[in-house]
Amino acid sequence: MNQFLTHSFVLAMAIAPIAHAEIYQCEENGKISYSQTACKTGSKETQRQFSVENNSNPGYGKIAEQLKKDKAESKQLTDKRHKEEVKYEKEVKQITLKAEKKKEKCDYLQMQVKWAAENLENASPKTQSQARTKLKRAKEKAEFFCK
Structure with a gap:
């Protein structure tokens, strides 16, 4: 046996x-x-x-070494790509937040224009000049910011 x-x-x-x-x-x-x-x-x-x-093959060591190098390079490239993707996602998120804030601010300024127009309609003859100035400034702010 x-x-x-x-x-x-x-x-x-x-x-x-x-x-x-x-x-x-x-x-x-x-x-x-x-x-x-x-x-x-x-x-x-x-x-x-x-x-x-x-x-025992003399070329085996070279092949094994090349394989190690290729694996290390692959890992580096994968890590680099992952970091770039995270950075890109952060940038997209920041841009989205800025756009949302700008829209909110624009909506608020449009609402101020509406309120100023209502104030002008309801203003007494003595305060009409002041109400017109307020409406003009509100429109200018809204036009400048919302373009």
Whole structure:
């Protein structure tokens, strides 16, 4: 039994170290993607074959190092994109708040114009001049701010 396990282990070690992979590099509309299957028709295709023999392959270290670099770069780009998205959302929120405040202020000034017009209608002959001036100023403020 022990001899069977030893032979099985030796056979497994002889087969296991070699791994093959076919990778397709596809370019479509200027964007590059990688896949295990052939590219869609109409896109530029480059087929590559990789074989990695456990850790004993001299190129394995380079491949592993490149993989680490690519993962680190991907994480940096993802973090950067996330920060930019948060910044953009804040800017949009600020712009929206400013627009809402401006609308509220404009509505308030329009209401003051309406009140000044009512005051002019109800003004006595002595206070009509003062009411006209008040209405004129209210209209000027509303026109200036609400344009």
